[in-house]
Amino acid sequence: MSDGIIRKSFVIPANDFTIAGEASSSVKKMLIQLGADPQKVKKTAISMYEAELNAVIHANGGVAEVEIDRHKVFIRIKDEGPGIPDLELAMQEGYTTAPDSIREMGFGAGMGLPNMKRYADKLEITTEVGKGTVVEITVFLTDNEKEDH
Amino acid sequence: MSPYFHSVTLDEAKCKGCTNCIKRCPTEAIRVRKSKARIINERCIDCGECIRVCPYHAKKAITDPVSIIDDYKYKVAIPAPTLYGQLKSAQSRDHILTALKMCGFDDVFEVARAAEIITNETKKILEEQKFQKPLISSACPAVVRLIQVRFPNLIDNILKLKSPMEVAAKIAKDEITRDKKIRQEDIGVFFITPCAAKVTSIKAPLDKEKSFVDGAISISDIYLKVLSSLGKIDKVEKLSRAGFVGVRWANSGGESTALGTDKFLAVDGIHNVIAILEEIEDEKLEDIDFVEALACQGGCLGGPLTVENMYVAKTVIKKFIDEAKETGFETASNENYHYDIAWTGKVEYRPIMKLDKDFDIAMKKLETLHLINNGLPGLDCGACGAPSCRSLAEDIVRGNANETDCIFKLREKVRSLAIQMMELEAKMPPVLDKDETSEIKSKKRGDI
Known part of the structure; x- marks a missing residue:
């Protein structure tokens, strides 16, 4: 951590709902131990959880890379799944492509991306059909950071 | 009344220093030190879980006679x-x-x-x-x-x-x-x-x-x-x-x-x-x-x-x-009740998990915590007095415990010391070296 950044990476397993969310909850725990503002911890936990779950549902899992510094949490979730054909449509609340089997379990309500957008301070999605998706979430830990970055 | 009054306390004489209570405590508020369970005051929420699990009835609640x-x-x-x-x-x-x-x-x-x-x-x-x-x-x-x-x-x-x-x-x-x-x-x-x-x-x-x-x-x-x-x-x-x-x-x-x-x-x-x-x-x-x-x-x-x-x-x-x-x-x-039953006070956040009040120091401690935790066996045996390996790592960075509190780490250390001693034991200063091989060596060297 010589450069003032904590880096962690997590493997997101495919199709395993029982351990989906482990990466986001360990990031949550880290932020709590760092003494981050509870509201920011919540924003990070929810947006990361949604991205993690998307990778589980749609993309056979993936990897999450997390960087925490004094000012922000940066999360990059990469998968090699089917990609998102129409990102604008996917950003709409309630739009879902999750199969029935997933929806029956109470997931896949079409709130994943909208929730990420709502809770992340910065959200960047790069996606290519057939190749995969990279979701980048930034949550600022100090209030005056938005202007600086 | 002190801010950390607790009804849940320990009956020292009955406590055997086992790991039952440290394992069940929902806020990781108990550590065993010197064969006795110690409650960390600021963490205890008085749920009474330890009273229930203690097989020796060493945890008790202070109530009035x-x-x-x-x-x-x-x-x-x-x-x-x-x-x-x-x-x-x-x-x-x-x-x-x-x-x-x-x-x-x-x-x-x-x-x-x-x-x-x-x-x-x-x-x-x-x-x-x-x-x-x-x-x-x-x-x-x-x-x-x-x-x-x-x-x-x-x-x-x-x-x-x-x-x-x-x-x-x-x-x-x-x-x-x-x-x-x-x-x-x-x-x-x-x-x-x-x-x-x-x-x-x-x-x-x-x-x-x-x-x-x-x-x-x-x-x-x-x-x-x-x-x-x-x-x-x-x-x-x-x-x-x-x-x-x-x-x-x-x-x-x-x-x-x-x-x-x-x-x-x-x-x-x-x-x-x-x-x-x-x-x-x-x-x-x-x-x-x-x-x-x-x-x-x-x-x-x-x-x-x-x-x-x-x-x-x-x-x-x-x-x-x-x-x-x-x-x-x-x-x-x-019936018409005119009692004011609303809470007037304020419940404040008490961040017990925070590693340090300074974010940068907390970052360093967290990094060290992860390093230490990776080196621990991950058995969560509780023999060190902490409920899990991770909480021992946390105690170490907080300055409340040592790595050798872990019996596996201690054993590793004793073993490596023993190996070092054995290696040293095999070495002999030339003036004291009296075995056969050294005689042959000295002949070869042309000594008397």
């Missing part, structure tokens, strides 16, 4: 509805209340009665729909303290109403002063408690106001007295005033069933409560208006200071609930 009532001129008992579930031989609630009064009290006031007032107020709040969803019951003080230390984002969800115990004490004092013209300071009101958390909430109230309750006597301490009085009753007094709604509060789900909404969730057992609070905090629980969360499994009937098995108590109390239904007691709804 029954003799405390002698300090007051007019003595009032306010029993938790859980008391009824302990007495399967009693014919009716009036029998129990009469027997309780015979234990030295001048009057008895049911906490179940006050619970009904809280139910009515909660209904009003739910109808107005002006609250942060879901509303979380404040009836269990251990859960409120848990939220305070672990779920800061949920502090605003707590139902800001006084507990049935406090309301019962206030009403009892007001009524007695009014009807019997006795000064408030001469009246002693004593809660007959199923748990330690209630004791803490009397001695060190959350909202930092003085409690209306003057003492707490554990159900287990007064049980035998009540039981023997039951057999000596001449005339049963009509002391019960609560309806079935209030009596049912002793059960998990009792508080929420009374609210007339289906959008509730009732959870009991401190570890289950944590799982649900996590869900609420991460906004995974939708469409729920009210959450009843009780630290003890089975609700207050499963309290650590009760005497009857929780499942048996459930059956027993059902009899009294049904009885109350039959006699058609009026619930509080028709």
Whole structure:
């Protein structure tokens, strides 16, 4: 951590709902131990959880890379799944492509991306059909950071 | 009163320093040091889980002795509805209340009665729909303290109403002063408690106001007295005033069933409560208006200071609930209560998990913590006195423990020292070197 950044990476397993969310909850725990503002911890936990779950549902899992510094949490979730054909449509609340089997379990309500957008301070999605998706979430830990970055 | 008063304490003589309590503590508040369990004050939420799991009964709750009532001129008992579930031989609630009064009290006031007032107020709040969803019951003080230390984002969800115990004490004092013209300071009101958390909430109230309750006597301490009085009753007094709604509060789900909404969730057992609070905090629980969360499994009937098995108590109390239904007691709804039962104080976040107040130092500590944790065996054996390898790593970066507290690490270290010693042992300074090979060597070298 010589450069003032904590880096962690997590493997997101495919199709395993029982351990989906482990990466986001360990990031949550880290932020709590760092003494981050509870509201920011919540924003990070929810947006990361949604991205993690998307990778589980749609993309056979993936990897999450997390960087925490004094000012922000940066999360990059990469998968090699089917990609998102129409990102604008996917950003709409309630739009879902999750199969029935997933929806029956109470997931896949079409709130994943909208929730990420709502809770992340910065959200960047790069996606290519057939190749995969990279979701980048930034949550600022100090209030005056938005202007600086 | 110190900010960290706790009802849950340790009986040093009985503690063997085993790992049962450290493993079960929901806030990782216990460490074993010098063969004794030590409670970390700022972390303990008085849930009483350790009292329940300790096989040597070394964890106890500080409650008041029954003799405390002698300090007051007019003595009032306010029993938790859980008391009824302990007495399967009693014919009716009036029998129990009469027997309780015979234990030295001048009057008895049911906490179940006050619970009904809280139910009515909660209904009003739910109808107005002006609250942060879901509303979380404040009836269990251990859960409120848990939220305070672990779920800061949920502090605003707590139902800001006084507990049935406090309301019962206030009403009892007001009524007695009014009807019997006795000064408030001469009246002693004593809660007959199923748990330690209630004791803490009397001695060190959350909202930092003085409690209306003057003492707490554990159900287990007064049980035998009540039981023997039951057999000596001449005339049963009509002391019960609560309806079935209030009596049912002793059960998990009792508080929420009374609210007339289906959008509730009732959870009991401190570890289950944590799982649900996590869900609420991460906004995974939708469409729920009210959450009843009780630290003890089975609700207050499963309290650590009760005497009857929780499942048996459930059956027993059902009899009294049904009885109350039959006699058609009026619930509080028709009466006008003018008691202010709103919480006035503020519940503040106490960040017990924070590694350092300075973010940069906390970052360094966290990084070290991960490094240390990766080097630990991950068995969570508890032999170091901490509940898990991770918490040992945390204790080390906080400066409260050493890596060699881990018996595996210690063994590794002893082994590497032993190897080093063996290596050194094999070396011999040339002047002392007398074995054959060295003689050959010296000949070769052309020595004499």
